Amino acid sequence: MQYASSHPEKLPEHTDGVTLTLNELLQYKSQTVRWLPPGKSLWSQLSGQHHSRQKGRGMNFSEVRKYQPGDDIRSIDWRVTARTGKPHTKLFTEERERPVILYLDFSASMRFGSVLMLKSVQMAHMASLISWLATTQNDRIGAVLDSGTQLTELRPTSRNKGSLQLLHTLTEQHNDALQTSQEEQQPLEAGLKALQKLCPKGSDIIILSDFTRYSPDDKTILSQLRRHNQLQFIHIYDPLETGNTRYRGTEKVTNNNSVRWLNFSALSTRKQLEQAFLRGQNDLQSLCASLAIPYYSISSAQPLISQIVGKTE
Structure with a gap:
């Protein structure tokens, strides 16, 4: 089930919620002024904190x-x-410019949305904002793009060239992936190993995903990455995954391992979804706590900017 309901009055400009365009990603360049020193940090706003100032360069x-x-x-x-x-x-x-490396997951489970936009589209919006923020602060931006079946590595590049290359490649590959049939998804481990090869020591690594392909065995690689770099997790989720939906029909769903029919009109079904989501989220937060990795979450059901700013209002 890969669709996004149409709510044009709420969607950001140039966005249809399913496909990606350069115009919808380029608009985030003008938003970076909200999080430049001495203003609030993007990360403090994601955490819902007030008045936390961004650290300057050393x-x-x-x-x-x-x-x-x-x-x-x-x-x-x-x-x-x-x-x-x-x-x-x-x-x-x-202090010299710091490489910022994004891990961008637009695998099959990310190409899903039940309310406003696909999780992969929201991920791309967040990636755009981070890339322009890095560029504005003279950092180099690079990425590992993961479609679930293919990995693309973009080496850290400075100035606008880095962000433009990233957004152009992401737009093309994301839209191509929407047209392909479901294929067997490779494990998250493959993408994490690509990160290990790509990232210079001292990188700021930001992983954007729904983490449905995460395995406890991946903790070893994450620990190795964390030893020489800063890591941050941004968990992208859809409200239906939490059992929060107005849909009351019966639908065939998959978790990439099995397929089953769910009756969304039954309260017990929605409760089971909520409990399963919370268990997975708690496991992810425990992993982050054990490795000292900051954890943030973003819903695909609200425009990105209003959602981030709204956390502090």
């Missing part, structure tokens, strides 16, 4: 030289000054 120590008129007195190196008898100043260089 400064790396470069060298010590003799004090010169105009140097900041707070940068004086008192140890060297005491040892030499002459004032010396510490010099710092701004």
Whole structure:
């Protein structure tokens, strides 16, 4: 069951909720001003926090030289000054740009939506916002695109070129995937191994998925990735998966492993869906807690910007 109900009055501009266009993704470039320093952090807003400021870039120590008129007195190196008898100043260089690597899941389970848009479309909107935010802050942006049957690696690239390449490739591959028949989906492990090969040490890795292909065996790879990089999870979900739906018919559904008919008019069915979703979400949050990975969730039932901003209102 892969469809999105039509609610044009709520959909973002240029969006039909199913296919992707460059225009709908390019509009997020103008939204980055909301989360640039000294404003609120995107991540604090996703967490529903108030007034949390985004951390600025760090400064790396470069060298010590003799004090010169105009140097900041707070940068004086008192140890060297005491040892030499002459004032010396510490010099710092701004921290180098950081690679931001996105793992973008638009596999079969992500190409589903029951209310406003497909989960894969919401994922693409979030990916666009993050990529433009990274570009605006002079970071390099790269990605692993996972259709469930094919992996595409985009090496970290700086400036607008990185974001444009990512969004163009994602748009093409996502729309192609919508036209293909259901095929056997490869495990998430394959995509995580691609991340290991692609990411330079010190990368900021952001995984956007519904995590239906996650296996407990994947924890080993995630732990290895976490050892040398920062990881963040963005869990994309649809309200029907939580049992929250007005649909009261009978529908054939699949979890990529089995197929069954569900009677959505039965309260017991909707409760079972809710309980299954909460168990999976709790397992995912426990995994994140054990590896110190921040966890965020985004619904496909609301436009992205109003949903993020709404978390702090």
